[in-house]
Amino acid sequence: MFEKMKRDSRTTVFLWLAVLLLVLMAACSSSNNENSTESLTNENERSSGEGEPNATGSDDPGVPEINLTYWTNLNNNVASSLQSLSEVEMYKEMEKDTNVKLQFQHPPAGQANQQFNLIMSSRDFADVMEGNWNQYAGGPTKAIEDGVLVPLNDLIEQHAPNFKKVLEDYPQVMGQISTTNGEIYAFPSINVGRYRTFSGNFIRQDWLDELGLNMPETIADWEQVLQTFKEEKGVEAPFSTNLFFLQNIPSFIEAYGVTHDFFVEDGEVRFGPIESGMKQALETMNKWYVEGWLDKDFATNDRKAIDAKLLNDQAGAVPGYIGGSMGSYYVAKADDPTFNLVAAPFPVYEKGEQPRFVPFNFEVSINGQAGITTANEHPVETVRWFDYFYGEEGHMLKNFGVEGVTYEIVDGYPTYTDLIMNNSNGYDIAQSMARYFRANYPTPGMDDDRYLEQYYTLPQQQDAMSVFSEHSDYSRAYRLPPVNHTVEESSELAQIMSDVKTYREEMLLKFIYGDESLDQFDAYVEQINRMGIGRALEMMQTAYDRYTSN
Amino acid sequence: MAEMHVAKAPAQKRWKALRKRNRIIRDFKINKYIYIMAVPVLLYYLVIHYIPMYGAVIAFKDFSPVKGVSGSPWVGWKHFSNFYDSYYFWRLIRNTFLINVYQLLFAFPAPIIFALMLNEISRQWFKRTVQTVTYLPHFISIIVVCGMLVDFLARDGFITHVLVWFGLEQTALLSKAEYFRTIYIASDIWQHIGWGSIIYLAALSGINPELYEASKVDGAGRFKQVVHVTIPGIMPMIVILLILKIGNMMELGYEKIILLYNPNTYETADVLASFIYRRGLESGSEYSYTTAIGLFQSMINFMLLVMANYISRRLNDTSLW
Numbered sequence A: 001m002f003e004k005m006k007r008d009s010r011t012t013v014f015l016w017l018a019v020l021l022l023v024l025m026a027a028c029s030s031s032n033n034e035n036s037t038e039s040l041t042n043e044n045e046r047s048s049g050e051g052e053p054n055a056t057g058s059d060d061p062g063v064p065e066i067n068l069t070y071w072t073n074l075n076n077n078v079a080s081s082l083q084s085l086s087e088v089e090m091y092k093e094m095e096k097d098t099n100v101k102l103q104f105q106h107p108p109a110g111q112a113n114q115q116f117n118l119i120m121s122s123r124d125f126a127d128v129m130e131g132n133w134n135q136y137a138g139g140p141t142k143a144i145e146d147g148v149l150v151p152l153n154d155l156i157e158q159h160a161p162n163f164k165k166v167l168e169d170y171p172q173v174m175g176q177i178s179t180t181n182g183e184i185y186a187f188p189s190i191n192v193g194r195y196r197t198f199s200g201n202f203i204r205q206d207w208l209d210e211l212g213l214n215m216p217e218t219i220a221d222w223e224q225v226l227q228t229f230k231e232e233k234g235v236e237a238p239f240s241t242n243l244f245f246l247q248n249i250p251s252f253i254e255a256y257g258v259t260h261d262f263f264v265e266d267g268e269v270r271f272g273p274i275e276s277g278m279k280q281a282l283e284t285m286n287k288w289y290v291e292g293w294l295d296k297d298f299a300t301n302d303r304k305a306i307d308a309k310l311l312n313d314q315a316g317a318v319p320g321y322i323g324g325s326m327g328s329y330y331v332a333k334a335d336d337p338t339f340n341l342v343a344a345p346f347p348v349y350e351k352g353e354q355p356r357f358v359p360f361n362f363e364v365s366i367n368g369q370a371g372i373t374t375a376n377e378h379p380v381e382t383v384r385w386f387d388y389f390y391g392e393e394g395h396m397l398k399n400f401g402v403e404g405v406t407y408e409i410v411d412g413y414p415t416y417t418d419l420i421m422n423n424s425n426g427y428d429i430a431q432s433m434a435r436y437f438r439a440n441y442p443t444p445g446m447d448d449d450r451y452l453e454q455y456y457t458l459p460q461q462q463d464a465m466s467v468f469s470e471h472s473d474y475s476r477a478y479r480l481p482p483v484n485h486t487v488e489e490s491s492e493l494a495q496i497m498s499d500v501k502t503y504r505e506e507m508l509l510k511f512i513y514g515d516e517s518l519d520q521f522d523a524y525v526e527q528i529n530r531m532g533i534g535r536a537l538e539m540m541q542t543a544y545d546r547y548t549s550n
Numbered sequence B: 001m002a003e004m005h006v007a008k009a010p011a012q013k014r015w016k017a018l019r020k021r022n023r024i025i026r027d028f029k030i031n032k033y034i035y036i037m038a039v040p041v042l043l044y045y046l047v048i049h050y051i052p053m054y055g056a057v058i059a060f061k062d063f064s065p066v067k068g069v070s071g072s073p074w075v076g077w078k079h080f081s082n083f084y085d086s087y088y089f090w091r092l093i094r095n096t097f098l099i100n101v102y103q104l105l106f107a108f109p110a111p112i113i114f115a116l117m118l119n120e121i122s123r124q125w126f127k128r129t130v131q132t133v134t135y136l137p138h139f140i141s142i143i144v145v146c147g148m149l150v151d152f153l154a155r156d157g158f159i160t161h162v163l164v165w166f167g168l169e170q171t172a173l174l175s176k177a178e179y180f181r182t183i184y185i186a187s188d189i190w191q192h193i194g195w196g197s198i199i200y201l202a203a204l205s206g207i208n209p210e211l212y213e214a215s216k217v218d219g220a221g222r223f224k225q226v227v228h229v230t231i232p233g234i235m236p237m238i239v240i241l242l243i244l245k246i247g248n249m250m251e252l253g254y255e256k257i258i259l260l261y262n263p264n265t266y267e268t269a270d271v272l273a274s275f276i277y278r279r280g281l282e283s284g285s286e287y288s289y290t291t292a293i294g295l296f297q298s299m300i301n302f303m304l305l306v307m308a309n310y311i312s313r314r315l316n317d318t319s320l321w
Helices: A003-047 A091-097 A112-122 A140-143 A153-159 A160-171 A174-177 A203-208 A219-233 A243-249 A276-291 A303-312 A322-334 A379-390 A392-400 A429-436 A449-455 A459-469 A473-477 A487-513 A519-531 A533-548 B004-030 B032-060 B078-085 B089-107 B109-120 B124-139 B142-152 B158-165 B176-205 B210-217 B222-247 B252-262 B263-269 B272-282 B285-315
Strands: A066-071 A100-105 A130-131 A199-204 A261-267 A268-271 A317-321 A341-344 A367-370 A409-410 A413-416
Touching: A066 A379, A066 A413, A091 A100, A091 A392, A091 A429, A100 A379, A100 A449, A112 A130, A112 B210, A130 A140, A140 A160, A140 A487, A153 A199, A160 A379, A199 A203, A199 A459, A199 A487, A203 A219, A219 A276, A261 A533, A268 A533, A268 B124, A276 A487, A276 A519, A276 B176, A303 A322, A303 A519, A317 A322, A322 A379, A322 A459, A322 B263, A341 A459, A367 A379, A367 A429, A367 B109, A392 A413, A392 A449, A413 A449, A459 A533, A487 A519, A487 A533, A487 B263, A519 A533, A519 B210, B004 B032, B032 B285, B078 B089, B078 B252, B089 B176, B089 B222, B089 B263, B089 B272, B109 B124, B109 B176, B124 B176, B142 B158, B176 B252, B176 B263, B210 B222, B222 B285, B252 B272, B272 B285
Parallel strands: A066 A100, A066 A130
Antiparallel strands: A130 A367, A199 A317, A199 A341, A261 A268, A409 A413
C-alpha cells in the first residue's frame, strides 16, 4: 500500500517534470524551430557531400553541394525589405556560380550581442560567424585559444591567393586581423580608400553668412561664433552634443591635443583624461558651459534631442555623421530652402595647426569580421568562397552588384543605375543598395571609394567628405590602432578600465559643470593613478609595440 | 523492569513513527488533488529560485562561458576583496543604504498615514473616488513612469516649470546629483501610496467597533481614538510589513535607477544593483565579479532580516518566525 503510494507520487512528480520540460522546450525552440530542422537536413546533406571539394566556378553537376551555416546580424537597411541575406542578389549570384549553399542565421533585431554570447556559451556555433570578434570575452586571441575560431594563416597561404595579395599590398592589415600570436582570425572588411572619415561637426552656413562670420577654425573662432549665435540668434544651445558624441566625435577637447581615451604620441601610448592638455580643455568647456555656448543639457541629451534642437533652430552646430545625421537633416528640412548645414573642419587650438584627432577608420573595420568556427567541416571551401570577394570580380559584385542591372560602366566608372539611385518602389539609396549587394555596411571584402562618391548625393555631403578627410593621414600617427591583447592582459585591462572609465566620465562632467573646481584636477589624476592606470598604460604600450613591429 | 523499559522504547518509537507515516499517507490520499496542485508551486521555487543558486559558485571562480561553471578555475575570495578595495565600495554601500533609509522614513509611513486619513472620511463616494485615483499609478509600467519623469523633469518640463515658480533654478533636474534621491522617493510615494494603503485599510476594517465606542465613553476625541485604538489595531500589520521591507533593503528596484540615472548623478544614484548591471551586463562581462557583489548584497539582506525579526520579537511579540 505504502509502496504503491510512493510509486504513485513519484510518477506524479515525473509527470509534472515532463510537462514542465515540454513547456520549456516548446518555449525555447519556437524561435529556433526553423534553424534546427534546417541544420538537421544540413547534417544529412553534409555527410553525403563529402567528396572532392571544389568551391569556385563549377557548373559541373557531378560536384557535390556544400552547405554552410552563416551567422550574422541583419543590417537595418536589408531588414527593412528582406528577411534574410539569402534574398540579397549578391548571394544569389554566388550560389549560382559555386557549389556552396549558405544557410543564413540572423538574430532578432537588437539582440545580436546577446545571441552571440549565448551561442558562445552553448558552443553551438554556425560554420561561419560574422560580427565584431573583439566583443568575445577575452578578445579574438581567446576565441582561438578556446577553440571557437580556426586560425586561418595556413588556409589562406594555400587557398586564398586574392586575400594573400591584399595582405602583401597593404601590410598594415595584418596587424589588425591577427591575434597576439600572429594568427589570422577572420576575413575582414577592408577600406584602403581615400575616404576614411564619416563623422565630424556640422554648422549652419546660412547663419554664418547672415551674421557675417567666417567658418571657425580655432577655439577662439568658435568662441566668437557660438557667442554670436547665442546673442544674435537667441539660440538655447549654440553647440549641442551629448556624452556619446563628446567621446566619439572629436570637437573642442581634442583641439587641446588630448582625447577621452588612449592615444599615441611619438610612439608612446598616453591616456588623455590625465594629461595636462585635458585640464586646459576642461577650463574652456567649463567657461562655455557657464556662458551657455555649450548645450546645458548635454549630459542628458540623446540623439533625438540633438536632432530636435538643430531642426528647431535651437542649435547652430552639432556633431554627427555625413550619412545618418546630415542626410536626414536635409530630408527633414526639405521645405526650408535657406537651411544650409555644412561640415566644419575639426577645431584646432591655434591657426595653422593640423587637427591631431580625426575620427579615422583603420583599414580593418571592427565589424563585419567573418570567422570560421571549429564546427565548420569545409574550411578549405569556405576560405575559397571568401577569397573570391577580395579578387576583381568579387569586389565588383560586393560593391556594385550585377553589371547591366545595378550598375553600368560609364567611361570606365561603375555608375549605379536608377534601380539603385532612384528606385521606383520607394526604397532609398541605402535600402536599395542593401537589396542587391553589401557596399554600405561592413562586409568581408574591400570597400570602394567609387561607391561613396555616389552614395553621398548632396553637394554638402560630398564637400563634408573631403573636409573631414583632409587631415586623416596626419591624425593617423596619433590614433591608437586596433591592437590586440593577450588573454591575461585583456582581463586585467578590463578590470582596471571599467573603474577608471566610470570615474573619468563622472569627474569630467563635474569639471565642466563647475561642480568640482579645476584645482582638484591633480587629485583626480592621483585617483586615476591609484586605480592602476600605470599598469593599463604599460599593457597598452606592449600591445602597441607588438602591433607596430608586425 | 528497567530492561523491559529499554527494550520497549524503540518499539514504541517505531510504532509512533509508523502511525505518523500512515497519517501522512491517509492525508495524502484524501487530499490527493490539493497536493498535486501544490506541485507547480514547489517546482517553481525549485527551478526558479533554488537550482540557479548553484550558479552563485562562480563568485569564487574566474568564470568563462566556454569552460562552464564547473570547468572554471577556483580563485577563492579574490572577487570579494577586489570589491572591498574598489574605489566605489563605500559609495555604493552609502547610496544603497541611504536610498533605503529614506524610503523607510518617508515612503513606508506614507500609505499608513494615507490609510488613516481615508479612514476618517465618512462620505463613501468621495473615499472611493480618492482610492481609485490613487491606485491607478501603480498599474503604469515603470518604464513609462520613468519616461514621464524624464520629460517632466527636463529643463522645459512641466514639473520643472512649476518648481521654477517657487524660486528654483531652471535646469534639467535629473542631471543634478543632489535631487536624485528626492526624485526617486517622491515618485515612489506618488506611484504606490494608493496601492500600499489597501492592506492597511483592510486591517483597519478588522478593528472591533466596540473599542471606539468604549474610548468615546472614556472621553477620547478623534485624534485620541486614532492614537489609542486605530494605530495599535494595525500595529501587527505594520510590523510584519516593516520586517519584510527591511529584508529587501539592499535590493532596490534597479530598473528605476538605471532608467533615471546618468554619469552626472552616479554620485548619489549608483547603487549595488545598478553597479552589478553595468559591470556584468552592459559594458564588461565581469560575471564572477558581479556575482560576488550580488552574493555580498544577499548576505547583508539576510542579516538585516534576521536582525529585524529578532528585535521585533523581543519588542512586541510579532515576528515572521
